Amino acid sequence: MGRPLLYLLLACFALPASAQIYKYTDANGNTAYSSQPPDGLPAQTVELPPLNSVETQKPGTPTPARPVAAQATGTQEAVAPYSALELTDIPTDEALRANNGTFTVGVKIEPRLQRQHLLRLVLDGAPYGQSSNVPRLQLVNVDRGDHTLAVQVLDGEKVVQQSPAVTFTVQRVHKP
Structure with a gap:
């Protein structure tokens, strides 16, 4: 029944x-x-509650969740596809202890990474490692000392958006 x-x-x-x-x-x-x-x-x-509805939007339409990027090209403004793009799991108040210089960082991205996009790290101003669609990225054998790190969203080789750079310090065991 x-x-x-x-x-x-x-x-x-x-x-x-x-x-x-x-x-x-x-x-x-x-x-x-x-x-x-x-x-x-x-x-x-x-009495039934009102039905949920979702308003559809065309890709690239600026909304509060999709802010207009500060960069403008001619008369067209570039639209940032991600409302949040930042690195996580990096200590900025104290040194990062990585005895062999290997560690992972997280990427907070909202909305979810689009299918055609990939993530790539930028270490000290230069592209670092392989592009990936996974929001956990690994750095290997990073020298001790101060560094800057950012993450880029790529569409092919074109940079779509970049996070603010984070300054951090790597502390490693020094073997003579």
Whole structure:
């Protein structure tokens, strides 16, 4: 009896928003739902909450979640596709302890990375490592001392957006 009731409920929610739903108890004592009031049985109308809706937008349309980038080219303004793009998991108040100079950093990106885009690190102003679509990136054998690190979003070889650079210090064991 559980599946038919589930199907009935699903069918009720699939009806247009203007349809009325009725709840009643059938002759066997089971609660039932219908789009038609039952003959000869008392029924209650069911008030349904409003349906959720999502407004579709064309790609590249500036919205509060997609701020217009500060760079302008001629009369067209470039649109930053990501409202948040920043590095995480890098200590800036203390030295990063990486005895062999290997560590990973996270990338906070909103909305989610688009399918055609890749992430690439920029270490001390130069591209670093392989491009990836994973928001965890590894650095290997980084020298001790002060460094800057940023992340770029690439579309092919074109830089779409870049995060602010973060300054950090690597502390390594020095072996003579």
